[in-house]
Amino acid sequence: MxxxxxxxxxxxxxxxxxxxxxxxxxxxxxxTVDNWPPYDIAKLGDDDYRITVAVAGFTQSDLSMTQEQNLLMVSGQKSEEAEGEYLHRGIAGRAFERRFQLADHVKVTAATLKDGLLTIELRREIPEEMKPRQIEIAGEKSAPKIERSTVEAKAEQEAA
Structure with missing residues (x-):
């Protein structure tokens, strides 16, 4: 329901x-809930995050990571190794694709693979033009004061 x-x-x-x-x-x-591979998400600061994915048995060449706009995709495809006949296979080695929705302006800054853990460092970097700015309110008799961006000022100088 x-x-x-x-x-x-x-x-x-x-x-x-x-x-x-x-x-x-x-x-x-x-x-559908797919709990494999297990992962942790940690908030390290106001704008810093870390995702840790348990990928035991996968090598760096078996893993791929792609960021498209607000979506981070981590996938793994293990190469087949025929080393004898298995009597029991308890270490999961199946292919996976894990998707993480990212907030606006969150970028991957680093990714490392150590001891079977894929650690992905993320940072939210708000562009300068999107940060809060003070807007002056003009009185009745004075003309409104509008700050020009540096791009507009440079374009005007090049045109002159």
């Missing part, structure tokens, strides 16, 4: 949050 939430009342008082509402809607959908 699925309960659908109606986010339309929130659209009246919020701008640009439609992606968040879509993520909430997607998260409420029932999906």
């Amino acid at each position: 699925r309960t659908a939430y109606d986010f339309s009342p929130l659209y009246r008082s919020s701008i640009g949050f439609d992606r968040v509402f879509n993520l909430l809607d997607d998260a409420s959908k029932v999906t």
